Amino acid sequence: MQLVALTPEELAAIPTLPESSGDGEKECVAVCQGRGWAFLTNDKRARNYYQQTGVEVYYWAGLLRALWESGLKSMF
Template sequence: PRDIFRYFEVLYPSEEESEEYQKLLIEKRTLGKGELEAISICRYRRYIFSSIDAAALRFADENGVETLELHSILRSLWESSLQSKEEVKEIIAEIEKKDNTSIKDIDAVFR
């Protein structure tokens, strides 16, 4: 499972992004720390933000951060043949297990 990290760059917040994150922690306590830190980085660097958390996606969008839903990412993996349907289902199961959550409308990924 950790092999996936070969494909991603680990980002560290700049001083400005850290200050933004601290403000967001006070301002938006209902969102997780990881989402808030990612939103602050995406906002400054003009990156796209993605999350399972609908409230985090909405907050990012309301704050001018471009968002991408998880379903779109999973669908792209399958449609581009980077991952098979079964592999995408395994990714979904792993996300649900590790985040102790349930991804809604999984069938939409494969329509």
């Protein structure tokens, strides 16, 4: 994980994203769209919406389950 500054293009994309998304979520999605990165969320509605727009989206619970099933992460 890394902290990045938004580019002018990414900042310009934010107002085009749904009002129902929070500010931080919109910033993350703008970065993911602009850089071709995956978006990780725990919001099913956001996951479904952004998948339809072509963003590569991963659901937090699914990631944790995959880590647990692989033995890389314990549940405790």
